[in-house]
Amino acid sequence: MTQQQRLNALLELISERGNVSIAEIGDALDISAATARRDLSTLAGQRLVTRTHGGAAALGSGYELPLQYKIARQAEAKVAIAKATAALIQVSDTVGVNGGTTTSEVARELGRSERFVRGDGDDGVTIVTNALNIAYELSVRPHVKIVVTGGVSRRQSYELVGPMVTASLAEMALDVAVLGVDGLTGRFGATTVHEGEADVSRQFASVAKKVVVVADSTKLGRSTFARIAPLSVVDVLVTDVAVEPELRRELEAAGVEVVVASATA
Template sequence: MTQQQRLNRVLELVSERGSVSIAEIGDALGVSTATVRRDLNTLAEQRLVTRTHGGATALGSGYELPLQYKTARQAEAKVAIARAVAGLVQPGDSVGLNGGTTTSEVARELGRSERLRSRGDAPGVTIVTNALNIAYELSVREHVKIVVTGGVPRRQSYELVGPLVGAALREFSIDTAVLGVDGLSAGFGATTMHEGEAEASREIAAVARRVVIAADATKLGRSTFARICPLSRIDVLVTDQPVSAELAAELAGSSVEIVVAPRS
């Protein structure tokens, strides 16, 4: 296990439990006490955890892993979801993408797609996004036209937030909005951890003719702090495992199509 993988796992443990001891981390990772101490010191220096005498605690109750530490979580599922989402996009379409690891995989899949390559002078696909990392990655793809909203970037997610996001988006009409979420439930619909990101995602959905939620199975049946939109605003859910009967019934009642992405 590399240091980056260890740091990812330590942050996951802190996120899940709120507080962990050095012994618990050592047992979970199979590493020495000295290694755990070094890793915790590294994370504390980066202000990602609060160091305690016997371990570490989360910075607050609304603890959110930074994007760079989420990339390894549910990786296979996210790649499968990205392929399925890309299959919903047609050449010449405009696609709105919010930030996150799943939508970043969707962006990569759109960027690699031979099917979506340009025909003549028109772009193969137009991506409208508030995510700086997505815009950066796709900027080298000749068949992709990138439009970036204004806004103020969040360190945790590389997403632009604030009133400039909506001001830019209201000038566009998008074929499909693809939104990554932190939770999807019958009671609260699509949710995320941060109210600014929720507002930005809501603005993307507002100018789209179709709203697609891209969420792995760990996000289903749970809700987080800030609502993006109710189920009634969602057209398609793309996920990696069959949905529970209860949630499936609620989705059907809101006319949400469910697509379960096959894993290769």
């Protein structure tokens, strides 16, 4: 296990438990006490955890892993979801994409797909995003037109939030909105952990002809703090597993098409 992988796993462990001891870290990650202490010092130095006597604690009850530490989680599932989602996009579409690891994979797939490379020099696809990392990464793709909303940057997710995002999206009409979420249930619909990001995702959905939610298996059947939209707003769910029967019934009742991506596709 590399140091980056250990840090990923350690942050996830602290996120799940709230606080951990050196002994618990050693048992969970199969590392020595000395290595655990060094890794905790690294994370504490980056202000990602708080050191305690004999261990560490999350920064607060609403602890959220920074984006760069989420990238390796469910990696194969996210790539499969990205491929299946890109297949839903037509050449010359205008696509709204919010921030997150799964939507970043979707944007990468659109950026490298030969299907969107046009010989006439026109843009193969237009991507409207509030995610700075997506805009930066795709800015070198000649067939992709990048439009970035205004807003104030949120360092946890590299997303722009606030009223300037709403103002810019109000002037647009999107063919498709691709939304990453932190939870999806029948009762609460699509949810996320931050109210500012929820509002932006809601705005994306309001100006799109079609709303596609991309969510791996860890997001299904759970709800988080901030509601984005009920299931009735969602047109398509792209996920990596067969949906549990109860949630599938709720999705069908709301008219949501379910696409299950194959990791071998």
